[in-house]
Amino acid sequence: MADSSSTIVDRVQSFVSEHKKAILITTAAAALGAAGVAYYASTSRPRPPPDVEQAGEKKDKKKLKGKKKKSTKGDSGPILEERKPKVEDASDELNFDLASEELASLPDEERAKYAAAFKTKGNAAYTKRDFTEAADFYTKAIQVTPKPEPVFFSNRAACYVNFTPPDHEHVVKDCDEALKLDPHYVKALNRRAVGLEGLGRNEEALRDYTAATILDKFQNATTAQAVERVLKSIATDKAAELLKDRQTRLPSHTFISAYFAAFRPRPSLVLPESPSTGDETLKLSLDALEAADYPHALTLVNEAITQGITWDAGKAEAFNLRGTFKFLVGDIDGSKSDLQTAINIAPTSTQSLVKIASVHMEQGDPTKAFECFDEAIKQNPNDPDIYYHRGQVLFIMSDFDKAAENYQKSTELDDNFVFSHIQLAVAQYKSGNIANSMATFRRTLKAFPQRSEPQNYYGELLLDQQRFSDAVEKFDKAIEIEKAKQSPNVLALVNKGLALFQWKQDISAAEQCCNEALEIDPECEAAVATLAQLNLQQSKIANAMEMFKRQADIARTEPELVNALTYQYATAAQLEFLQNYPDQAAQLNALARGM
DSSP: OTTHHHHHHHHHHHHHHHTHHHHHHHHHHHHTTSOOOOOOOOOOSOOOOOOGGGOSOOOOHHHHTTSOOOEEOOSSSOOEEOOOOSSOOOGGGOOTTOOHHHHHTSOHHHHHHHHHHHHHHHHHHHHTTOHHHHHHHHHHHHHHOSSOOHHHHHHHHHHHHTSSSOOHHHHHHHHHHHHHHOTTOHHHHHHHHHHHHHTTOHHHHHHHHHHHHHHTTTOOHHHHHHHHHHHHHHHHHHHHHHHHHOOOOOOOHHHHHHHHHTSOOOOOOOOOSSOOHHHHHHHHHHHHHHTTOHHHHHHHHHHHHHHOOOSHHHHHHHHHHHHHHHHHHTOHHHHHHHHHHHHHHOTTOHHHHHHHHHHHHHTTOHHHHHHHHHHHHHHOTTOHHHHHHHHHHHHHTTOHHHHHHHHHHHHHHOTTOHHHHHHHHHHHHHTTOHHHHHHHHHHHHHHOTTOSHHHHHHHHHHHHTTOHHHHHHHHHHHHHHHHTSSSOOOHHHHHHHHHHHHHHOOHHHHHHHHHHHHHHOTTOHHHHHHHHHHHHHTTOHHHHHHHHHHHHHHOOSHHHHHHHHHHHHHHHHHHHHHHHOTTHHHHHHHHHHTO
16 A cells, blocks of 8 residues: 555654653663653644743642742743842842942942842833833843842843844843853743744754753643744755755655555557657556566656657556656656646546546645546546545545445455455454454455465554564565565565564564665665664664654655654754753653653
């Protein structure tokens, strides 16, 4: 099935996302500042813009009951941290008319009293939302204090955040000073992150938000959301930059084979009696496709179209094939154009209509996709491919009952297509009809004993039920069948690695399976993604980073690239945290033991 590799990748990464806190803490504790683990929070949900008002942590009201409050908050300003003053406020005894020079000449004890008083006045002005006056008072506190206090700089930064427009440059400068005095000052980290984000310095902002999240022991939801927001922004921008200059390339052999296998074989194209050079080149392209030599098939079909094809059926076939390859390399607009050309030449070409439906789904337009399926049914209501691929779209949309109906219709029209049976079983399973699903799989295994796919996908369902031994047995059978092929499909190897890891926590065996898969298919994204996560489990951060980079290199579409880059930058941020805060490893270890 065409989306199998992506399904495995999603399964691996969702495990990490669901267990991100435990994985981060446990691995970081062992890293001792030399390695780290990617803290990846799912970016699938829309995120709000930066909420400066929530830049500080919220306090539990129950814990504060009966205690002196340590923070003041204006109606729209960030929380001000009120660290315990070094001296008592003696505002009533002080002469605030003294000039700066006179204040500077006072003894240290007196200057400390003035600094505390100016800070108190700054807090009062801040509560009234007079941020300019508050900043002036904090400035006076900074100027007069005999010993710099990080809270003076952080609170002044809070004022700069609330200027109209915000003065992000001075926010960063003040927080720099606060963090020089106290590197563990969480509010200063958060405020500097806000300033850096405002300046478009997102990678630095990610560093600070990440540090604040961990130092806060994951208790501040706003900061955790900021990590996700900035990660998504970095990955999206970087993906756009990379795609702008990236040369198109075919995805892995496994991916392409799965895509073409999702369409039933059609009768061989018959050349005209006097074929042109372009006609003969098209035949060579189709021969290369039959031999699974995809790079040559793509080169030859491009040459055939350039040379010129003399008959309509050949032209439609050529544009269908080139449009398919464009879809596979992520050229969605080019794919749509070529497939539409094929349809214009041969309106009864239901395969082109089905493929252009996939293009519409790639663009997030299911309405257009279903219009294409309806048109295909008008042209040939007995084409089983139409119902299989319409079932795939419904499956993606989680309408499993209707998907099952379409798979069933496909099998009724052609009982010899293995994927319709497999997907019917999977749809039944997703609908909660476990008994029917297992029965369908058993019938499929009996009907297609020489096919690896039923073994592999039945193994996935068994793995989902944590029937590990049975799952591994099915994966092994799939692997044996594939070994007899010239170009084996490696997904069963990756699945076996995942099963061994989940079953026995046998990282070594899981890595061996994935490495074997990559020896066969060096661009198998599922194997790369799995190895990246296994390296994170072992604190092999450098290896994980290489795998994330490799995953980005082989990403077919922008969403895939964004996902890979998200992990890459999240991992880098964790590594930088542990390098900057090596003392946190022990605390994280203690936190991990208490989970």
